[in-house]
Amino acid sequence: MLFLYVLITYKHRPLFMKLFSKILFFLLLIAPPVSAVESTFTNHQELKSKVHAYLTNQLSNDDVEFSINVQNIDQRLKLKSCPEEVEIKAMKDLIKAGRNTVSVRCNSDVSWRIFMTAQVKIFGQVLVYRHPLNKGHLIREGDINLKKVELSTLRATYLSNTKLAINHVLKRNVNRGAVISVNNLSKPILIKKGDTIVILAESNGFKISMKAIALSSGSKGDKIRAKNIKTKKIVQGIIFDAQTIKINL
Numbered sequence: 001m002l003f004l005y006v007l008i009t010y011k012h013r014p015l016f017m018k019l020f021s022k023i024l025f026f027l028l029l030i031a032p033p034v035s036a037v038e039s040t041f042t043n044h045q046e047l048k049s050k051v052h053a054y055l056t057n058q059l060s061n062d063d064v065e066f067s068i069n070v071q072n073i074d075q076r077l078k079l080k081s082c083p084e085e086v087e088i089k090a091m092k093d094l095i096k097a098g099r100n101t102v103s104v105r106c107n108s109d110v111s112w113r114i115f116m117t118a119q120v121k122i123f124g125q126v127l128v129y130r131h132p133l134n135k136g137h138l139i140r141e142g143d144i145n146l147k148k149v150e151l152s153t154l155r156a157t158y159l160s161n162t163k164l165a166i167n168h169v170l171k172r173n174v175n176r177g178a179v180i181s182v183n184n185l186s187k188p189i190l191i192k193k194g195d196t197i198v199i200l201a202e203s204n205g206f207k208i209s210m211k212a213i214a215l216s217s218g219s220k221g222d223k224i225r226a227k228n229i230k231t232k233k234i235v236q237g238i239i240f241d242a243q244t245i246k247i248n249l
Contacts, residue, residue, distance in 0.1 A: 090103075157181065167188035
């Protein structure tokens, strides 16, 4: 039986091959070219490139250093080719460090809309500590320097202006290289307990000044006690600068 099957198969092989060739030729005639099929759908990579270019343009106006990683589109998603330029718009006015969502829309007869996400990293110069410092330390220029970091990794409010950190006091111990957080700084001490200061009294257009000894320490705007050197009277006043407290008569 096996011999008969092989014989028949071999005998009809030319006929079978001829029929197969005709069927294959017919299928090739009715099937559109691969390039034609692909051209009826939007290229995912092209969309990614357009979103990347859009975000790049938005961030370039801010004069910052950044990197952008646009998500891949699900390959199962078939979007018809848009005869017009697609409309790309961020869901929020401000492009921020971290995850951003972008709307991509085709406004034509083959209308469609998708949402794409992009991870944005923004880098900037921030102040960090040059060495470990203890709580209560008065920050000097030699204690800090600038370092480039990824801003999206920062949880607390940071500083980039040296003047805003110098002469402030640490609320907690800090490590070398730690980013300077506004939350860990207290106002600089302008007057210390025992300092010789001036009490400035004002009332109805006239002023009286007298020397005194500070009985407590404080920053600008703080209320402290002071003793008049001449009368020995103790008064309370608001710190105006490093030598003066003001009182109202």
